[in-house]
Amino acid sequence: MVIKVNIQLGVDELPALMDYLSSRDAEINVTTAGSEQDTRPDPSVLKPETLELLGARATPDTREMLTRFIAEEIRQRNAIDEPGSGQASYIRLYVPGPRKVGAYVYVRPTQGCVDLRLPRHYAEGCQAAYARDVKANDPYAIRVRLDSAKALEEAHRLAEQAARNALEA
Structure with missing residues (x-):
């Protein structure tokens, strides 16, 4: 079963979401747009x-x-x-x-x-x-x-x- 979700958030919120999804063994495919493409720590x-x-x-x-x-x-x-x-x-x-x-x-x-x-x-x-x-x-x-x-x-x-x-x- 595949569930597709569309989420809008800022670059500062993306690392927390990625960590959360990864911690639940989710398969993640993320595409970013604009200048908010860097998810490394600041x-x-x-x-x-x-x-x-x-x-x-x-x-x-x-x-x-x-x-x-x-x-x-x-x-x-x-x-x-x-x-x-x-x-x-x-x-x-x-x-x-x-x-x-x-x-x-x-x-x-x-x-x-x-x-x-x-x-x-x-x-x-x-x-x-x-x-x-x-x-x-x-x-x-x-x-x-x-x-x-x-x-x-x-x-x-x-x-x-x-x-x-x-x-x-």
Whole structure:
């Protein structure tokens, strides 16, 4: 059975739709018109230091997924991206405003994953996210390896909760 659907949306909405459809194993054929043909992440919202760190530490495949994740967090939650200092190979994402707790996400370019400031139980029922083997008092107990559209979607869902928790702290 084939279902044909006509959807009109802007270029900034297309990546989310593609990720959603891909995560449901949909067979996708997309034709774009006009100047809105580029569905790659918009790196212009990331700090130059963040882009430099991603370029130096992430593989090309993980670089794109990590860039998409960070760019979407900046757009959705007004996140602030802060690369680690010195030789540190991580990028912290903070909620805007006064900081009562640390970053709600640590992006790990060399590992192609994100660590979220959430308790271990948030990994229950997840497909891509898992509880890290860390000390009980480590607030970053959830990890998602960004290797698929499903993982990216799950990471954003969990990041939303982590950001909410950070704002309520």
